[in-house]
Amino acid sequence: MMQRGRKLFGVIVTMGIVALVASACGNTGKSADKSKEEASGASPAPVTLNFFTHGNSIVLAETLESLVHKKFPHITLKTTKDAKGSTVFDVLNAGQTPDLISYSLGSLQDLRTLRLLGDLTPLIKKHGFEMNRLVPGAEAAARALSGNGELALMPFELNNNAIYYNKTIFDKFGVPYPKDGMTWEELLDVAKKVTRTDGGVQYKGFQYNALNVVYKDQLALGFVDPNTNKAAINTDSWKRWLDVMTSFYKIDGNAQAGDEKVNFLKNQTVAMRTGPNYLTDLPAAMDAGLNVDFVSLPKFSGMSASSSQMNAPFYVIPPTTPHKDAAFQVIAYLMSDEVQTIMARQGRIPIINQESVKKEYAKDLKGLEGKNLAAFFQDAIAKPVPSTAYDGQAKTIFTNAALVPVYQGKKDINTALREAEEQINKHIESELKK
Template sequence: MFWKAISFACLRLSNDIYSGGHIQLNKLRMASLSFIAIVTGTLVACSQGPSNDKDKAAPDASVPKANSTDYKGGAAELLVLDVNTGTTDEQFQKFFVEPVKAKHPQINLKKTVDTLDKLLAAGTAPDMVLVSNASLATMLEADIPEDLTQMFKTYGVNTAQLEPAVFQQLQKLGDQKALYGLPFYMNYGIMVHNRDIFDKFGVPYPKDVMTYEELLELGKKLTRSDGGTNYIGVMPPDLRQMYWQYGVPVFDKTKGKSSLTSDRHVQVFSLLKQFYSIPGYLDNGKHSHSVDLFFKEQRMAMYPNWVAAMVTFFDRAGTKDAFNWNVTAHPSYSDKQGLGKEVDFAIAVVNKSGKYREAAYQVLLSLYSQEVQTKFSKAGRLSVLKNDEIRKVYGEDSSVYKGKNLQSMFKVSPSPLPDSSKYDPKINALLIGEVVKSVMVDGTDINTALRNAEDKANKEIVIP
């Protein structure tokens, strides 16, 4: 089946579904992800790219370029740990093992099911780790990742071909000083809409690119009751995701405290409240809705989320051909137009203490070859390369998006993520749980709710 275990978007989706959580199915988290591929056989550095990529992206002419076919490291068996990218055993064979074996028969890859803690305790640290951008910090705390800046230069890897938001986030994760891995696929935000509902109420279909304000107005027109059926115009992202997309952090590293009461926090929350305040949106005092309203019951007109998540939801509901639906780009903020859902991608990390690092480099180079990136794209794992030809074949191995306006999603770019901290998950859980409910259901003032949440976070989450 096309997506048995989708994405590290999987971690992000666990809470993207309001009913308790943008994967676990009810906690599916796709969190979906954009990937560089520059090498096929002989790696050649590209001469094009933004000038701000030169520090770490452009090949160093003083360093001899290596050829991927010239690997002389001998026999090697690499232990690979997948932390949270959702790479299935079948995908591991198809995208990792087989392409590498075809070029370098002496390199073997073995995927482990053990945890990092167990491997480290046993003295068998992984040679490579597959991890989401959101969880790279965990690897850094374990002192695993090698800085691949020199490897990029040696092998002529030109990061100018990467989705810019992916490379910028990779630099940010290394404090602009190091590149702790190579991205190998990404997720991307889109919005699906039920055209049957639009037709039923005589409302024009959504434009390919819309602001949240425009989405709000459409949502108002389509949230209504008809013939005993209650329709929901749109389920917006949760507060955590809205903050991510706007670049608003929930922790101030300088002060060492949670940060929830700035004007920007209030601004974003106020916009979200307008969606919840649409007459008919709340259901008997409940502010959360299940994605089943769109995919199974066909009572929701619009739903923004990850492109990979939609495949899983349709697969679960078995309704992709049951109604007339289509795709647009993910909505943007009016003052940040052209920026959609937050950037999300998977990274292949090389253990800096690994015995077979040269062999690991060959695996990375294989992952980023156009051949493998194209295979990723066809299988529904979006390439990190900003390559129109590779993007055009996205999802070809699945029939879910066949005939749909899928390319519209690329009319916006991923939004940069705000600074993050180890406290973020618990603070975000507080936001999308208690805080939103207190405002939307109990009628608490936004400023008061955020101030109370900030105090609680500092007492119960940060200080301990």
């Protein structure tokens, strides 16, 4: 902790220096020069944007660099990819403040701690960006996550979930395929029918990525009470959620074992799964014999109108950058029909509410023609629950200390929730003492 404290102190000091320099440079007459350029029709001055990318969006770095430079020849993205030795902490400690950041929702608190979240509202108004282009619920979720009524992050794609299912396993056992619009309780019955041993092979009915289903939070339950800064998980509603979501692993033969992605794609021993989307991995798996299709993500019984909490990567513009306008130009372009269509064709769910773009979903991926891709668009964004700075760690603790031990049979639900609650509260207390 001492070493991390020194590291964080160094980052904060570095940021203070950068902020002072940026402020001093702000009065050099650049605005006047820009006005003269526009009036004379001169080409914009070259701008290099230090772009930091983190999480699953790292694989987009080269594509984004090319797209942006083609659209704006005067703008160059100089990309740093998150890795050991080049985290956002490392970058700031080296005296380099990013001008544009792509980050994952689970690590949002990193950027908040480092004071890298700047309100985008003035830039949205200045550049006439229409927030109603986004799918319903996206702006409200982004504002809730930003806090203080601001809009500090711009989600750029969705991580909607669906149920992937292996048609071969269903055909082998003569079981009807799952359907759109099922409840989790109905899916449990289906999972029981395809959890079987055949030819010495254990086929598992249903598996999921644990942290992903926690982030979906389909019952719209808070993890931390924003009024008390205390854990809010030891409730009847969370008990219901745990009871339903752990029931799958209590099916004889369906205990969680190994990586669900490997078991579904490579070993092809899992009949159904959900979690992060990996459509780009499907063509190779299909060449190896996987016969896959999709149905919509189930909902809890009696809650057919419910949706999921937004789980999306996002862009931010640090408040200290002297290139806010250029950075926002880039964001606005990456949210355009043109770029969103390119991403949609690659299997990335568009954040914009444009039917013509949605129709292009996964068209560049071999073998997905005729599949029920509409299932992914049935996972809508719910009204956001109150957000706190401790949610990210609380979700991780809930997953590791409650969900996993219960479905592994190591703890009962009441014990798991009580112990996870204690861990979350200890974490919050330690953070408040810093």
